[in-house]
Amino acid sequence: MTNASTAVQPSKLPFSRVLAAGGIAIVGSVIANVIVYYLGVMLTQPPADFLPLDSPMRTVIFTVLNLVVATIVFAVINAFSKSPIRLFTIVAVVALLLGLIPDIMLLVNPAPMGMGTPTFGAVVVLILMHFVGFAITMWAFTRWAPQA
Numbered sequence: 001m002t003n004a005s006t007a008v009q010p011s012k013l014p015f016s017r018v019l020a021a022g023g024i025a026i027v028g029s030v031i032a033n034v035i036v037y038y039l040g041v042m043l044t045q046p047p048a049d050f051l052p053l054d055s056p057m058r059t060v061i062f063t064v065l066n067l068v069v070a071t072i073v074f075a076v077i078n079a080f081s082k083s084p085i086r087l088f089t090i091v092a093v094v095a096l097l098l099g100l101i102p103d104i105m106l107l108v109n110p111a112p113m114g115m116g117t118p119t120f121g122a123v124v125v126l127i128l129m130h131f132v133g134f135a136i137t138m139w140a141f142t143r144w145a146p147q148a
Helices: 015-044 056-080 084-108 120-144
Strands: none
Touching: 015 056, 015 120, 056 084, 056 120, 084 120
């Protein structure tokens, strides 16, 4: 009897499984991030001129665009790497950290970004959205997709 931690994971996933994982990551992340958006706006009440949180549609569009890119990246890694899940995890962590830089810069020096007036709470909402999308995406590609 083997448990999940000792089970051998396939090195390559079928393309259909990659696409399905991408769809799950996109739909799950959009739903979760829209919930975070509404709760975050309700709790932090960002200024009306703060563009990233002026509409839930921006949340949907940016979540979808970023996760379409993540799906493409995973598909390429899956096609060429001997250890796609490990490599994708590294790439995804780096992408998450790089994606946080603009949010942090909103607090450090918001003027050059031209996105309105950020508050600490509003930026925390944006950062939380990154982590929510990351967690769902990592689950979809590294846990769900390899399950046969």
